[in-house]
Amino acid sequence: MRLSFRLIMAIVGYIVLTVVAIIYLMPFIRSITASFMTWEQAQRMPPEWIPDPFTTRPFEQILGLKYFPVWLINSVIISASIVTAQTILASMAGFAFARVKFPGREMLFSLLLATMMMPGIVTLMPTYALFSKVGLIDNLLGIIIPGLCGASSIFLMRQYYLSMPQDLFDAARVDGCTFLKIFRHIAFPLARPALGALAIYQFLGSWNSFLGPLAILKSIEKFTLPVGLLFAFNRAWYVEYSPIIAGSTLAAAPTIIIFIIFNKYLIKGIQLTAGKR
Amino acid sequence: MARVMLQGVTKRFGDTIAVNNVDLQVADGEFMVLLGPSGCGKSTTMRLIAGLEDPDEGEIYIGNRLVNEIEPSKRNIAMVFQSYALYPHMTVYKNIAFPLKMRGVPKDEIDRKVKEAADMLNIIHLLKRMPRQLSGGEMQRVALARAIVREPMVFLLDEPLSNLDAKLRVKMRFELRKLLHDELKVTTVYVTHDQVEALTMADRIAVMKKGRVLQVDVADGLFNRPRDIFVAGFIGSPPMNFIEGVVNEHDGALVIDAKGLELPMPTHFQEALKSYLNSEITVGVRPQDIKVFQGKGARGILGYVLGVERLGTESYLHIISGDCTIVIRVDPESKFKEGERIWWVPRETRLHFFDTKTGAVIAKT
Secondary structure, three states, X not given: OXXXXXXXXXXXXXXXXXXXHHHHHHHHHHHHHHOOOOHHHHOOOOOOOOOOOXXXXXXXXXXXXXXXXXXXXXXXXXXXXXXXXXXXXXXXXHHHHHHOOOOOHHHHHHHHHHHHHOOHHHHHHHHHHHHHHHOOOOOOXXXXXXXXXXXXXXXXXXXXXXXXXXXXXXXXXXXXXXXXXXXXXXXXXXXXXXXXXXXXXXXXXHHHOOHHHHHHOOOHHHOOHHHHHHHHOEXXXXXXXXXXXXXXXXXXXXXXXXXXXXXXXXXXXHHHHHOOO | OOOEEEEEEEEEEOOEEEEEEEXXXXXXXXXXXXXXOOOOOHHHXXXXXXXXXXXXXXXXXXXXXXXXXXXXXXXXXXXEOOOOOOOOOOOHHHHHHHHHHHOOOOHHHXXXXXXXXXXXXXXXXXXXXXXXXXXXXXXXXXXXXXXXXXXXXXXXXXXXXOOOOHXXXXXXXXXXXXHHHXXXXXXXXXXXXXXXXXXXXXXXXXXXXOOEEEEEEOHHHHHHOOOEHHHHHHOOOOOOEEEEEEEEEEOOEEEEXXXXXXXXXXHHHHHHHHHHEOOEEEEEEOHHHEEEEEOOOOOOEEEEEEEXXXXXXXXXXXXXXXXEEEEEEEOOOOOOOOOOEEEEEEOHHHOEEEEOOOOEEOOOO
């Protein structure tokens, strides 16, 4: 009796989860099917789900763009720089906050956390004003530099280092390590799961980032993929969405692949930040 | 090889004083055990010696060198942690080699020393394994190998046996002492809360309580001549019986009035206790230092049997006498009934007297 009740609950649970998953997947499925439609069919109401006629024209439009490879490369440069810098810098800073005693540490960490409370959009204008003075407008560095390190990444890494036993670090100190050597030989290699999560988050964030690049980058050859796509199909009176949708589907591909391969790291990251303070 | 010396060492964590003005001398090659209940400051004392904590006051010497300002890695010590603290991402070989590698020892020398240490601890066959593939006892050996491979001047061991099962603990207790003390002859400071470990392994034991060292002595000294009521109660199992009372004069001789019973004072203590007339003292007597008489013609102090604990080779009789419950070791062959009247007599020479207020022992004059 008891078992069958649990079985029923499990079935109900799975039905609910499946329905929610389908709802969440809907826009995604829509963008895949729509990227094979003509724009005329794609904007019909009520929406149609089967491409008729089936066309690959939106993809041809995208791939045929002169600047598509440039934008792709720009996006790769930005994402790669940010991911590399974040994993190195945030893991070092996180280690310092977790395991190195220095005066003012708690104060500094609180300040850092406070910056997380501020929505990124609030700092967009001041950042723009500042960058326009130092020549970082219309420059990929203007996107990369603010992304080099972030409070949330430092927080994630700090949590992970705190979850490691103190004895390990003490043992390393007795065994002849300076803090830098402890970091290099013990902390960093052991932080791989957290670094994986961090790298994926940062990739997703920087790859999909739109508003920052839109504000900072001015010339066509500097655009990232999301900015470029909008620019290319933004007509005077309307936006031609089907190539944008096709482009977004293309642009999302690495994200989806990464998610499928590394989703256990992503879950690890969630557990870390959700865990103890 | 080196001595270790602590002079007036104090360590505070916020408002709590973890280590309070500790003086301690560990002779060259000596096996010193820091013994005390949890939170007594014994681990902190060891971490101060290691350099993992900095003292707020006092001086720490290793050999003839003042090490207060010296990094843990440069103090020429090795430490074994309760959790073993093996590096989980390195093989056993790399774990043992790590302290040598950090010191820039040449590769072939590292290899020779690692194998030597592994051989000494019978773990050659484990060198390629990862720590997670080892049993508790094996991890323990690897941690020890990592400590001895450096040939340090001082070994620091923080409750190294407490994560092992009881049987293995007894075995390792014996092996550890043999290895560190008899073979390597290295100065060792060993932290434990287990008095049996302390009594069986140590040359001398420092008993700690609330950040203070109460007594540093050989096992026999702590057991037979405790200088403090805490030491008296902490060492020995089952613990010493304590009877609190007031010193009174009765027919020209001093007696102790304890709740509902009167203890006559041994003649050799009369003089020392005179100054305690009318003040409170505590009498201590171990379970094995009391004789029990049954039946007709018995003499001594009256008590009633509460029950008997039988442990095979010995039995412990629990009695109530006046308002005091007292534990007495008795012959396992003897028979007692619950509620039976018995008479007990402590061995006069084995009585301990403590000032109830300060806990300090009252010495014979």
